[in-house]
Amino acid sequence: MKIIGIIGSRRRDSTADLVKVAEAFKLFYEDGDIIVSGGCRKGGDRFAEMIAKQMDIEIIIHYPESVPYNSPKWTYAKANYDRNTLIARDADLLIACVAEDRKGGTEDTIKKYLKLDKNQLYIVG
Numbered sequence: 817m818k819i820i821g822i823i824g825s826r827r828r829d830s831t832a833d834l835v836k837v838a839e840a841f842k843l844f845y846e847d848g849d850i851i852v853s854g855g856c857r858k859g860g861d862r863f864a865e866m867i868a869k870q871m872d873i874e875i876i877i878h879y880p881e882s883v884p885y886n887s888p889k890w891t892y893a894k895a896n897y898d899r900n901t902l903i904a905r906d907a908d909l910l911i912a913c914v915a916e917d918r919k920g921g922t923e924d925t926i927k928k929y930l931k932l933d934k935n936q937l938y939i940v941g
Contacts, residue, residue: 818908818909820841820911823926824859838863841911851874855879860911880899903925
């Protein structure tokens with residue numbers, strides 16, 4: 817059993833992107849594997865939940881820590897980056913649907929994953 821992380825930019829939220837992520841997932845999935853993702857309503861996180869539901873696979877969702885309304889902008893960013901750390905830690909293999917500019921939370925998760933000396937990274941471009 818392995819844990820497959822599925823992440824992606826909110827800017828990559830099309831049906832074509834979903835198909836690419838699902839195809840990548842099927843390349844690596846074996847019975848008993850689990851998905852881990854971040855609970856965003858757009859992009860790779862949404863795809864992870866859709867795939868888990870469609871294939872009846874267990875999913876671990878690391879939502880960002882709740883931040884009080886009207887908090888400084890940096891507190892929202894910190895909560896999301898902390899969540900990315902958990903995804904990177906849990907994933908044995910990481911499927912990432914990246915944006916062209918390779919900035920933001922998806923890239924943060926990839927860097928954290930690689931820093932943990934994990935190397936099973938599949939980039940969906």
